[in-house]
Amino acid sequence: MSARTDVANHEGTRERAARATTSLKTVTTRTQGARLAKVGGVVVLTGLIAGCAKNAPQDTFQPRGTNAERINDLALPVFYIAGVVGVIVLGVIAWTVMRYRDRGQPIPVQTHGKPALEIALTILPALILIGVAIPTVGTVMALNDTDDTECVVNVTGQQWWWEFDYPVQDGCMPGGITEPIVTSGQMAIPVDTNVLIRGTSRDVIHSFWIPRLNGKRDMVPGRVHNLRMQANEPGLYAGQCAEFCGLSHANMRMEVAALTQDGFNRWAANQLEAYESPVEGTVAADGESAFVTNCSSCHQVNGLEAADGNPIISRPDVGVYPGAAPNLTNLMTRTDFAGASWSLLREECRKEVWEAEPDQFTDRYLEGVTDDCFNEVDLREWLRNAPAKKPMYADPTKLAETGGLYRGMPYLALSEDQIDLLLAYLLERK
Amino acid sequence: MFTTGSKFLIGASAVALLATVIYGVGQDGVLGTIGLASATVGLMALTALNAILRDSNVFLDDDAPVENTAAAQPAPTGSVWPFGFASGAVVVAVGLVSYQPVVVIGVVVLLATGAEWTVHAWAERASSDGVHNAKVRSRLSNPLEYPIGGAVALGIIIYGFSRIILSLGKTNTTVAFFVAATVVVVVGFMIASRPKLGSAAVGSVMAVGAIAVVAAGTVTGIRGERDIAEFETTTIWQEEALLHPEEYAAGAAEGKHPAGLICESPEEFPEADERASETVGMKSGTYQVLLSESGTLDFDPPGEKEAGAVGMVIPRSSTTNVIFRNDSDEHRRLSLDLGRPYTVTDYESEIGNLDESAPPTQICTTLIEPGGAQLLTFKAGEPSFAYESIPNPNGPPGADGFWFFVPGVDTAKLELIVP
Numbered sequence: 001m002s003a004r005t006d007v008a009n010h011e012g013t014r015e016r017a018a019r020a021t022t023s024l025k026t027v028t029t030r031t032q033g034a035r036l037a038k039v040g041g042v043v044v045l046t047g048l049i050a051g052c053a054k055n056a057p058q059d060t061f062q063p064r065g066t067n068a069e070r071i072n073d074l075a076l077p078v079f080y081i082a083g084v085v086g087v088i089v090l091g092v093i094a095w096t097v098m099r100y101r102d103r104g105q106p107i108p109v110q111t112h113g114k115p116a117l118e119i120a121l122t123i124l125p126a127l128i129l130i131g132v133a134i135p136t137v138g139t140v141m142a143l144n145d146t147d148d149t150e151c152v153v154n155v156t157g158q159q160w161w162w163e164f165d166y167p168v169q170d171g172c173m174p175g176g177i178t179e180p181i182v183t184s185g186q187m188a189i190p191v192d193t194n195v196l197i198r199g200t201s202r203d204v205i206h207s208f209w210i211p212r213l214n215g216k217r218d219m220v221p222g223r224v225h226n227l228r229m230q231a232n233e234p235g236l237y238a239g240q241c242a243e244f245c246g247l248s249h250a251n252m253r254m255e256v257a258a259l260t261q262d263g264f265n266r267w268a269a270n271q272l273e274a275y276e277s278p279v280e281g282t283v284a285a286d287g288e289s290a291f292v293t294n295c296s297s298c299h300q301v302n303g304l305e306a307a308d309g310n311p312i313i314s315r316p317d318v319g320v321y322p323g324a325a326p327n328l329t330n331l332m333t334r335t336d337f338a339g340a341s342w343s344l345l346r347e348e349c350r351k352e353v354w355e356a357e358p359d360q361f362t363d364r365y366l367e368g369v370t371d372d373c374f375n376e377v378d379l380r381e382w383l384r385n386a387p388a389k390k391p392m393y394a395d396p397t398k399l400a401e402t403g404g405l406y407r408g409m410p411y412l413a414l415s416e417d418q419i420d421l422l423l424a425y426l427l428e429r430k
Numbered sequence: 431m432f433t434t435g436s437k438f439l440i441g442a443s444a445v446a447l448l449a450t451v452i453y454g455v456g457q458d459g460v461l462g463t464i465g466l467a468s469a470t471v472g473l474m475a476l477t478a479l480n481a482i483l484r485d486s487n488v489f490l491d492d493d494a495p496v497e498n499t500a501a502a503q504p505a506p507t508g509s510v511w512p513f514g515f516a517s518g519a520v521v522v523a524v525g526l527v528s529y530q531p532v533v534v535i536g537v538v539v540l541l542a543t544g545a546e547w548t549v550h551a552w553a554e555r556a557s558s559d560g561v562h563n564a565k566v567r568s569r570l571s572n573p574l575e576y577p578i579g580g581a582v583a584l585g586i587i588i589y590g591f592s593r594i595i596l597s598l599g600k601t602n603t604t605v606a607f608f609v610a611a612t613v614v615v616v617v618g619f620m621i622a623s624r625p626k627l628g629s630a631a632v633g634s635v636m637a638v639g640a641i642a643v644v645a646a647g648t649v650t651g652i653r654g655e656r657d658i659a660e661f662e663t664t665t666i667w668q669e670e671a672l673l674h675p676e677e678y679a680a681g682a683a684e685g686k687h688p689a690g691l692i693c694e695s696p697e698e699f700p701e702a703d704e705r706a707s708e709t710v711g712m713k714s715g716t717y718q719v720l721l722s723e724s725g726t727l728d729f730d731p732p733g734e735k736e737a738g739a740v741g742m743v744i745p746r747s748s749t750t751n752v753i754f755r756n757d758s759d760e761h762r763r764l765s766l767d768l769g770r771p772y773t774v775t776d777y778e779s780e781i782g783n784l785d786e787s788a789p790p791t792q793i794c795t796t797l798i799e800p801g802g803a804q805l806l807t808f809k810a811g812e813p814s815f816a817y818e819s820i821p822n823p824n825g826p827p828g829a830d831g832f833w834f835f836v837p838g839v840d841t842a843k844l845e846l847i848v849p
Binding site for chain 1: 712715716717731732733734736737738739740741743744745746747748749750751807809811812813815816818847849
């Protein structure tokens with residue numbers, strides 16, 4: 001074999017080796033691509049599955065009120081348009097990156113400007129934005145319209161719970177509301193009624209949000225902001241403060257109980273019923289005394305009277321920085337407490353309420369907290385040491401900034417006997 | 431004849447000897463003088479030894495080429511940092527005997543100039559090429575010097591401008607902002623329209639502007655802020671009447687002000703009522719209380735007003751803003767009577783103990799001209815039903831609870847309900 005043949009053979013071997021290397025690289029790239037595709041597929045699938053939660057009480061994509069439906073009808077098409085635009089843009093970027101990636105090729109001739117393309121790329125997004133803006137502005141204006149409201153509720157945010165008071169008015173129910181009603185944590189409204197919420201705050205900015213009934217509205221100290229709310233069918237609708245408001249922001253929850261009109265009438269009538277003291281000699285009667293001694297300085301129970309017959313008026317502004325504490329007159333007509341963070345119902349009863357069919361919900365809700373369903377555990381823990389259950393500024397040694405005033409409920413050092421008495425008394429607040 | 435090192439040692443020996451003599455004479459031969467004299471003798475011996483052996487002469491026994499010796503290296507370039515460092519030390523010293531913030535400023539100067547000095551000295555030893563050394567220094571320092579220096583310079587300019595604004599009156603402030611904005615736009619336009627303008631020219635213009643602002647800021651800062659008049663408010667008059675009734679009555683008798691509580695008076699009080707309608711800070715998101723031409727009071731909440739409302743309902747302990755609009759033909763004020771307060775603070779003994787003779791809790795606006803508006807801010811810490819049994823003389827006959835009213839207009843009553 002000549003030297004020339006040797007050289008040719010050697011070069012041929014090198015070419016084959018190079019081809020084999022290229023082939024191997026291609027296979028490796030394909031394998032990596034397939035692996036990436038699998039991982040990406042799993043991620044996308046996981047995301048999709050996570051978005052299909054059946055029990056999602058704060059899902060804005062499951063609207064149950066006219067206002068929430070308006071938002072949903074706007075958000076979905078915009079989301080689709082934005083999604084298509086996003087896919088196109090990302091696709092073009094990916095294609096450009098792959099197609100023109102650096103392979104050592106010479107830098108192409110640089111040009112400046114492409115007027116036709118630039119004008120087109122300006123006009124197209126402008127048209128899309130105009131297309132989105134028209135229904136957006138229309139929806140915003142429709143959501144802000146309060147002309148058709150038939151029932152007014154004042155909503156006040158405070159670290160870290162919500163208060164609802166119903167002013168005297170002809171609306172809300174036949175015959176109207178004849179005396180102010182104050183409650184907290186859960187706002188009852190008549191179904192299929194446009195409710196006007198007048199919101200404000202006692203301390204910092206909060207945001208009222210019941211995702212399935214309407215969008216968010218900031219509640220600002222010193223200002224009154226309106227929000228219209230309406231529920232299509234009876235049920236409990238969960239919400240959450242949507243503006244970070246301090247230590248227990250995550251525990252500042254609220255719920256709207258949408259009741260049939262008849263059910264709302266019964267609810268309101270019950271709220272306005274005169275206070276009845278516990279029967280003398282019972283544990284609850286002793287509990288009333290314990291309440292007066294330990295709780296009434298901050299918590300109002302309408303109708304509660306001192307021994308001399310004068311009404312007992314709470315003064316939470318003396319001990320609590322925002323100046324108020326939940327009114328407990330009808331505590332057991334709502335199903336949770338402490339910023340709607342803990343249930344007053346045992347789990348099975350709570351499920352019955354939350355999962356009740358719309359036509360059965362009102363009656364079940366109006367049963368309130370019965371003796372059988374009373375979740376004593378959480379309320380007992382709360383009374384035993386509230387700051388241990390919910391983060392609050394309740395350390396008496398660290399209140400210099402608020403002049404000695406608490407934010408939230410302090411530790412009261414109640415004995416177990418006192419707690420027993422209080423539980424018996426509170427269980428009668430229906 | 432003598433090398434630099436030898437000169438240093440000779441000088442040090444002379445100073446030490448002089449110090450020893452002075453100390454010795456001053457202290458009259460104590461033990462310290464002996465120690466100091468011993469040290470001085472030792473130093474002088476070293477100096478003599480050095481001078482004899484010429485140990486500090488780098489040329490004497492050095493076989494290496496002259497350019498490699500330390501003495502042959504380029505002399506250190508001029509530097510401002512030692513001066514800055516020394517200035518920082520002085521500022522710290524001054525701060526230690528005056529104000530703590532001055533110490534902080536001195537420490538900052540010390541740290542900044544010390545760091546710069548260190549980098550400068552280090553860079554000078556990078557090589558024997560001065561140009562290269564300067565580049566080394568710039569590469570290390572500039573990324574920090576430019577942003578920090580820029581921020582500090584900008585801060586000084588902004589602070590200077592703020593001093594100017596604070597010294598001007600309300601109208602002049604508006605003019606100053608207008609002038610400043612105009613100058614910025616015009617100069618910007620001129621610079622942009624001449625792309626070939628040199629950086630030196632642009633920098634000079636900027637420097638002149640900055641110096642002008644800082645100089646003006648310094649002058650106005652020394653002169654102090656403008657006088658902001660503090661007028662007596664209706665609250666001050668109300669408190670004065672309740673807390674010092676005798677002095678208040680004496681003032682009224684002398685004709686200095688009307689008699690009676692300002693919140694119950696339709697008359698004009700000096701100062702408090704002179705500047706009506708100048709403090710309305712909110713125009714939306716509040717309740718409005720309207721005094722009609724016919725002399726009735728009504729309220730207008732944000733959004734729809736509830737049908738059948740018997741009074742204005744606000745949450746308890748919530749700061750509430752109300753805009754009072756006077757649609758009558760007279761100057762009027764809006765007053766709010768929140769009843770008579772409790773007289774004791776202990777909870778258990780407080781229950782039911784209302785003192786009907788106690789002074790009322792009232793708040794009111796200034797006198798508002800016809801067609802004018804004024805903001806009233808208040809908070810009700812107690813529910814109105816707590817005062818159910820307490821007559822409110824400023825409500826309709828026989829009324830209790832909380833009431834808005836307009837002094838001098840008997841028909842203008844509006845209940846405030848706090849649930």
